[in-house]
Amino acid sequence: MEGLAWLAAAIAIAILGIVVWSVARKGWSELNLDLLTKSPIPFSLTNAPQGLANAFAGTLVIVGLATAMALPVGILVAVYLNEFAPPSIRTGVGLVLDVLAGVPAIVVGIFVFVLLVTGSGQSGIKGAFALAILMLPFVARTTIEVLALVPNALREASLGLGIPQWRTTLSIVLPRAIGGILTGTVLAVARVAGETAPLLFTSSLVGTQTSWNPTHALQTIPVAIFELSESPDPKDHARAWAAGFVLLIFILFASLTARWLATRNARKIAGR
């Protein structure tokens, strides 16, 4: 019986290893600087250098905007649940957050489509909004956990001095939790940087020019990879692999950074 478990583990690990290795190898071999600097030339019949500059720019803008939208709201939700809400509301909204986390990305995409895009068109901001919806439950959850870890003795010390609750929360509790909040945000960014589905309906009808203006639809790396993967041209596939590799490296780097931040933060709090 134990042997079966070993077998299953071996198969699984082999598969995981193959996938990761395969993606890494293909991506690395197709990597070149043009990717970042040149614009795409659709249906190109020549070997003129092209890249995905517009996708890289668009991803930066959209992910940045999404973070700017989700982070304050997520923190505020967590502050409300942890510092103000009675227990019944705490469980209720906690449930809401869990439900929100379970909505598939493509459904979020259609939702934002029906809410914002029909009638007025796509834009980077609307795409960012869709990503922000995906990020929100994650940021809120990790912030709640971090706020709960702040010892009550600190709150009492501040309140005992006659400092009002809002000031206690902003000046004592939140700064203490900032490390964990940062970690949670980096992880949320890592997760959402690779999302394709929500952007298909909100920011996919794009041109080839590199644009930083979020009021128009912007190309993003995941959507670019998606489109290139459907093309029959092997040169398109090559660029898809390369872009995918960069995306993967970014995500892994962000996850590692988050983990490093988390251990450093834990050490700082414990060591003091």
Added chain:
Amino acid sequence: MSAADVSAGSTRRPFTGRRVRFGDLALQLLAGAAALGATVLVGLIVWKLIDGSRLSLSKYGLGFVTRVAWNPVIGHELYGAGSFIFGTVITSFFALLLATPLAMGVALFLTELAPRVLRAPVTALVETLAAVPSVLIGLWGILVLGPQLRTHVEPWLHSTLGFIPLFGPPSAAGASIFTAIIVLSIMILPIVSSISRELFLGVPAELKEGALALGTTRWEMVRGVVFPYARGGVAAALILGLGRAMGEAIAVTQVIGGGVFIHWSLFGGGDTLGSKIAASYQGASTNLQASSLIYLGLILLVLSLVANIVAQWIVRKVARKHGVTRGGHA
């Protein structure tokens, strides 16, 4: 009045009147608004999807759910979710079937079986796979997995097991339900195994030691103590994995091949709810088609919510059960 009044410690500040501080009220309102907003958002998602599918809802009603058709040709328009629900159920179910033993194997490996030295790198491997975006897995599926399956696996399965209707003639280019199932099981493997690993780690040491002290083998202890204890949590993990598989649209649409028929062979093409929606992102030709696509999304939302809520409910039930058990041991 004593002299003590004059000293520094007697400054008094007024404390009547204004009961509620502006800062407290502002923060509470702002934070409360955010919490309210999150709650409203969920309701808004459901409502807007219903709103967007109104045309199709009113025209087809619930019959949409069972009809196997998707004809956008103007003049003969007819839409139905039947084949896509079938696709969703088949792909998710089989993906879970494939992934579960593998995920359990990995989880057991990491908690009980593996030498310490291997645990960190294998855990890192699992987490790396979890981090790979679905579009990238889909790319790999189209360009690497699909062709491999088409060349090696599908013909062999068809020739040896072709009498079973599941294994019909091999697909055109590796784009098939079969490929989609493999891709989905690879995608849910990390989640299910991570949650299971945490659950196995959470089994109290006293319970495990108690069994081992009786003279059972490690495997007997796992089967007799670890599995039963973690059973509820694992069920929740499986349902979460199922929900994840049902909701995955991108990787599936890249490898599944498309199609609107229900057939037995896994090697044919098809579509799931998610993949059909994703495949149509470039636009619908009519309002009815668009509305029907949103109707598909509504059905998918309902399915995901049900899976999610069931998983949550199991988690809470298990937590309560284990809380009582631990208290009883005190």
Added chain:
Amino acid sequence: MSTTIEPTMRVETRRQPLPPREQLESIFEVEGLDAIYGTKPAIKDVSMVVYKNLVTAIIGPSGCGKSTYIRCFNRMNDLIPSFRQTGTIRYHGQDICTSNIDPVAVRRNIGMVFQRPNPFPKSIYDNVAWGCRVLGMKDGLDERVERALTQAALWDEVKDRLKASGLSLSGGQQQRLCIARAIAVEPDVVLMDEPASALDPIATQAIEQLMHQLKSQYTFVIVTHNMQQAARVADMTAFFSISRGEEGQRYGELIEYDATEKIFTAPSDKRTEDYVTGRFG
């Protein structure tokens, strides 16, 4: 009829004799105070007067509601959702238990030092200065910090490392830092909830010395489970004990409140006598 009893131990005290009652000024008047957590009563029907510029100790066995009682004075129990209280506490003549009192303002006048030292994760300087800054006392911060740390008998030990983290100090030093923090904002009263219970004897002695030196400027109310401490340091002592109600619930009750000398040498109530002679508790 009370008999003079021999104290069971010789207790060193710096305590001076109390001034005559006419010269004592009341700062708190407690009348019929009840406190309940949900359905469990904590204390019942407490009435006493706390006098200005004295050290008042609250002693009694565990579970008799001493902490709950002291936290009524600065409305810290408000933080607990199930807490309810009835009765009055008049502070300088005004009832601070009513709902139209701002608890934040109350706490600016009535400071608190807690059982476990809880300095902010800031520098030593900022631990003391931050409260002053936020509460609007921004002038002469350096002098305020130095004065508070000196009064808390900590200045000499930290004057060269004011930028070091407050958490880098020893337990006794951290508690003195918390005292400095509390008195830096110039309260009227300082409440202390078992301030030395987490400290060693030498640190404890330092804190007792503090109270003695500072009581001309502040009024101290201290909860302590250590009788000897109360005997050493307090001018007035209130003894609480656990009583049982008709339905069998336990609650805390004020048994006796008098000059410390009297409580420890000639208590009026048998329960007090049993407690201070060590027959129970």
